[in-house]
Amino acid sequence: MSWLNGIRAKSISVMLINAGGCTGCARQFQAALLLDSGKGITLTGNPRHADVLFVAGCINNKSADYLKEINNKMPSPKAVIAAGACACEGSLFRSEENGINPLEKVLPVNTYVRGCIPEMDKMLEAVINVVEDGYKEYKDGWDHDTELER
Amino acid sequence: MIRNLSDKRSASLLSKLFGFKSMGFELLLIEAYGDNNKITVNYLLEKEGQFESVDITVSENTAIPSVTLVYPRGERMEADIEQRFPVLFNRKSVEVIDEEGYSLIDWGPFHPLLTEPVLFHLLMKDEVIKKVSFETGYNYREVEKLCTGRKVWDIPDILERVSSANGISLSLAFASAVEDINGFYIPQKAQWVRLVINEMSCVNANLHGLYNTARCLGLYSDSVRISRLVNLYREAAGLICSHPLLFGIIGIGGINKDIPKDTFYAANAVLQEIESELANIRKRWESTAAIAKRLRTTGFIDSETAMTASGRLARAAGNAVDSKKYSKLPYDELPYTVPVREDSNCYARTMLKFDDLTQSLRLIDMGIENMPKGEVKLEAKMKKSGEALAREPGAEGEVIVRVKLEKDTVDYIFFRNDTTVNISFLPGCLNGAELTDLPLIVSSLDLDLSGMEK
Numbered sequence: 001m002s003w004l005n006g007i008r009a010k011s012i013s014v015m016l017i018n019a020g021g022c023t024g025c026a027r028q029f030q031a032a033l034l035l036d037s038g039k040g041i042t043l044t045g046n047p048r049h050a051d052v053l054f055v056a057g058c059i060n061n062k063s064a065d066y067l068k069e070i071n072n073k074m075p076s077p078k079a080v081i082a083a084g085a086c087a088c089e090g091s092l093f094r095s096e097e098n099g100i101n102p103l104e105k106v107l108p109v110n111t112y113v114r115g116c117i118p119e120m121d122k123m124l125e126a127v128i129n130v131v132e133d134g135y136k137e138y139k140d141g142w143d144h145d146t147e148l149e150r
Numbered sequence: 151m152i153r154n155l156s157d158k159r160s161a162s163l164l165s166k167l168f169g170f171k172s173m174g175f176e177l178l179l180i181e182a183y184g185d186n187n188k189i190t191v192n193y194l195l196e197k198e199g200q201f202e203s204v205d206i207t208v209s210e211n212t213a214i215p216s217v218t219l220v221y222p223r224g225e226r227m228e229a230d231i232e233q234r235f236p237v238l239f240n241r242k243s244v245e246v247i248d249e250e251g252y253s254l255i256d257w258g259p260f261h262p263l264l265t266e267p268v269l270f271h272l273l274m275k276d277e278v279i280k281k282v283s284f285e286t287g288y289n290y291r292e293v294e295k296l297c298t299g300r301k302v303w304d305i306p307d308i309l310e311r312v313s314s315a316n317g318i319s320l321s322l323a324f325a326s327a328v329e330d331i332n333g334f335y336i337p338q339k340a341q342w343v344r345l346v347i348n349e350m351s352c353v354n355a356n357l358h359g360l361y362n363t364a365r366c367l368g369l370y371s372d373s374v375r376i377s378r379l380v381n382l383y384r385e386a387a388g389l390i391c392s393h394p395l396l397f398g399i400i401g402i403g404g405i406n407k408d409i410p411k412d413t414f415y416a417a418n419a420v421l422q423e424i425e426s427e428l429a430n431i432r433k434r435w436e437s438t439a440a441i442a443k444r445l446r447t448t449g450f451i452d453s454e455t456a457m458t459a460s461g462r463l464a465r466a467a468g469n470a471v472d473s474k475k476y477s478k479l480p481y482d483e484l485p486y487t488v489p490v491r492e493d494s495n496c497y498a499r500t501m502l503k504f505d506d507l508t509q510s511l512r513l514i515d516m517g518i519e520n521m522p523k524g525e526v527k528l529e530a531k532m533k534k535s536g537e538a539l540a541r542e543p544g545a546e547g548e549v550i551v552r553v554k555l556e557k558d559t560v561d562y563i564f565f566r567n568d569t570t571v572n573i574s575f576l577p578g579c580l581n582g583a584e585l586t587d588l589p590l591i592v593s594s595l596d597l598d599l600s601g602m603e604k
Contacts, residue, residue, distance in 0.1 A: 020291055023600050024314040024395050027358065031384070034377045058291060092308050096292045116311075117394055 011040045012131050015050035015074070019067065021057030021093075024117045025084035029054065032120035041127055047073040052127055055103050058086040058093040064106045071107050079130040082109045083123060085116035152238060153212050160215045166204050167220045170195045175202060176458075177221040179550060181564050182231040189237050193217060193224075194539075194552075199476065201539075208237060216241040218574075223458055225574040226602065227566070233290065251275060257588070270580075270588070277584050282577040286599060293604040297563045302328050302402055302532060305560060309551075310397045313601035315358070316567050318351035319544035320601070321400045323551035323565070326478040327540035328402050331555050334530060340404035342521040345479045346414065347396050348542065349510040349517065353421070354383050354395070355545030356507050359596045360431075363500055366590040367441060372431055379424045386417040404527030414518045425511050432504045445497035449591040451579045456494050459575050461547020461568035462506070463595060465490050466498035473548035476541040484516050496594040503596070532558035544568065546596040567601040 018026040032038050044050050047070045055067065071080065082103040085091035090101030103109055110133070113126045155163075167177075175195040182191045191214060193204040208214060216239040217224040228239040257270040273281040293312055297305050309324050310317040322344055329336060336344075357380050364373035384394050390409055391399055399405050435441045456467030464471045470488045474481040489505035491498035537554045547568030554562035572595060579591050 021600070022311045022314040022317055022395075024311075027314060028394065031377060031380060034374065034381075060291070062290075086311075092311055093291060093296065096296050098290060098292055116397070 011042050012052060012127060013042055013044040013050050014052045014054050014127060015045070015047055015070065016043055017053065017055045017057075017067065017070070019055055019057040019059050019063040019087070021084070021086045023057075025056035025086075028117045028120060029056070029083065029123050032123050035120060035124075037121065037124050041124065047071075048075060050074050051078060051131055053078065053080045053107075054083060054123075054127070055080065055087050055107075056083045058090065058096070058099050059101055059103055059106055060096075060098045061100060062098075064100055067103075067106050079110040079133075080107050081111050081113060081126050081130055083113040083118055083126070085114065088112045088114050091116060151211060153209070154240075155206075155208060155212055155214055159206070163204065163206050164215055164220060167193060167195075167217060170202055170204070171220050173197070177217065177224050179552070179564065179566055180217065180224055180227040180231060181552070182235045182237070183562070184235055189235050191231065191237070210236040211238075213238040213240050215239070221458070222455070223460065223571040223574055226570045230570070230602075252280065255585075257585075272580075272585070274585065277586075279580050279583050279585060279588070282580045284576060286573070286603060291604060294563050294565070297560050300560055301558050302555065302560060303558075305563070306400050306402070307398065309565070310395075310400070312565075312604055313567070313598055314395055315355035315546075315598045316351075316544040316549050316601045318348055318396060318400065319542045319549045320551060320565055320567075322348055322479070323540040323542040323549050324553060324563075325400055325402055326542060327538040327551050327553040328532075328555065329530075330478070330538040330540065331536040331553070332530070332532060332534050334403055334528060336404055337525040337528060338522050339524050340526045341480050342517050343405050343409060343414075343526065344400060345481065346514050346517040346521070347390075347399055348479065349513045350383070350387065350390075350421070351396060352543070352545045353424070353507060353510045353514075354380070354387075355598075356503055356510070356596075357383060357424075359545070359593070360500075360503055360507070362593040363503070363590070366593045367444065369441070372434070375427065375431060379427055382420055382424055386420040389413055389417045389420070401527060402532075403530030404525070406527070408526045411518070411521055411523070414521065418515060418518050421511060421514060425508060428504060428507055432501070435500070442497065444587075444590075445500055445594075446493065446495055448583055448587040449496035449499070449579045449594050450582075451494050451575060453492070453494050455575060455578050460571040461544075462499055462502050463568075463572045463575060466502055467494040468492040471547070473541075473543040476548075477543055478540065479542070480520075481513075481543075483520065484513060486513060496590060499594040499596075535561075537562075544598075546598065547572075549601070565604070567598055569596075569598045569602040573597060573602065 016026055033041055082088050087103045093099055094101050110130045111126050113122050175197045178194045178196040180193055182189055187210050188207050190205055190207045195202045218241055253274045255272045255274055257272055269285050271283045272279050297308055305324055306321040309320040312320055361373050361376045364376055387394050387396055453467040456463055457469045470490045472488045489502050491502055535556050539552045541548050541550050549567045551565040583591055
């Protein structure tokens with residue numbers, strides 16, 4: 001019944017969060033979705049419809065709580081991607097007093113897309129890989145929420 | 151406990167500001183700095199390149215009369231100070247009409263993380279907006295604080311990352327201010343490269359603005375066409391530098407990398423393809439009655455109010471604000487005009503965006519032609535201390551950077567973009583509009599919140 005699974009398969013819904021920054025990564029990702037290789041990946045504004053949480057920008061005290069809340073609302077299996085230098089390691093804003101960079105201090109991150117600004121292809125590749133891996137881990141009993149509590 | 155400023159001091163402050171306004175001075179920026187529980191608020195006023203400042207020093211937790219009574223454009227700058235210093239400004243609050251037939255709707259936040267871009271509180275009569283108040287998320291990154299105490303060489307990289315729309319302009323303005331303090335004379339080639347890069351950054355930002363307008367108009371096919379133009383820009387930028395937003399090129403004393411003129415020619419060949427496609431899109435929007443009518447009937451703001459605004463919002467109301475006038479870049483050697491319209495509605499602002507894009511592409515073309523060969527960076531030895539203010543053109547208007555240096559260390563820095571001024575006029579644009587037109591009106595204003603909420 002592989003053909004039936006093919007019909008059942010849906011496009012990957014990504015929730016794009018720009019947690020505060022120059023918005024360059026978010027714009028790059030939106031531009032990447034218009035490429036041919038970006039077909040099958042859609043943006044959603046509702047965490048309950050999202051498969052992947054795509055976080056760009058510097059994380060600070062204000063945005064951390066909201067990020068956790070959004071992550072809790074996402075149904076499993078789910079994945080978190082940290083995109084860009086700010087979300088991955090804080091970049092030039094790592095010494096700011098208000099910041100709690102990087103993202104892994106707030107959420108368990110499945111994969112990182114490094115660079116300021118990351119390449120389009122790398123971003124799309126990360127989304128596809130993380131979903132495939134996430135589904136495998138989910139079947140193996142890996143639970144994102146338990147990981148978060150830990 | 152909040153203390154009010156005495157009536158005598160309040161009246162003195164407002165009368166000074168009103169006096170300057172009657173002489174034709176416009177509010178450029180409001181700064182604040184604190185020392186030993188005393189906060190000093192400084193109002194910097196400007197008239198054709200001449201500066202005047204009004205100071206007031208108050209204790210902590212004091213309510214100062216709002217400058218919006220004299221200069222409405224100061225509202226957001228006051229809110230910015232309130233977020234960072236223990237002072238308040240007595241601004242007029244929005245009256246709530248409690249009558250039958252009116253309904254209060256909260257719209258937003260559009261961003262799930264914050265109350266940004268904007269959380270609107272709309273007072274509606276049927277489908278028409280009668281009164282608006284709004285709040286932004288204020289995702290404070292402490293950029294100014296982060297820059298203070300650092301060496302000047304590190305700052306352009308930080309400022310570029312403040313905003314993808316105006317980052318290059320901010321970095322340029324900072325470099326200009328530092329070079330002004332030290333009396334550096336920048337090599338000719340570096341000046342022209344800076345001009346070309348600044349205009350390319352404006353092209354990118356304005357194309358994104360146009361993309362948003364197309365989406366708000368429901369023109370999906372046009373938005374895809376515009377996104378192809380963005381990709382053309384990225385292709386051109388990729389020839390010049392590995393960073394798609396051209397970060398890392400601007401340095402103190404010139405540019406960090408010598409880019410051959412042939413590379414610019416190749417990039418320009420790609421960029422000039424944008425102009426013909428833009429002309430097609432513009433023609434279609436102008437000739438399609440449904441699009442033109444919708445744009446013409448939305449986002450009207452009376453010209454008297456819009457005249458006190460800045461950047462494109464002012465130019466759409468007939469005020470020929472020339473953001474390139476005070477630039478240190480060689481704009482004065484190029485034959486450019488200031489596009490102006492008088493309708494002061496979404497149509498005028500959108501068409502000005504097309505005009506600005508076309509003009510930027512022409513300036514890039516002429517800039518590359520004028521680019522001489524030679525050195526691109528001088529050996530900058532930072533020996534002088536001092537203070538300078540620099541203004542450079544940005545995507546939607548101008549950016550202003552004020553710097554105080556202690557030799558090669560930044561002692562104080564303040565910057566603002568035009569969104570800080572123009573966001574105060576958002577309620578004026580929305581009054582009387584239909585609810586469904588709200589996204590279109592907001593997109594026509596080109597708000598750069600990353601640059602405002604630094």
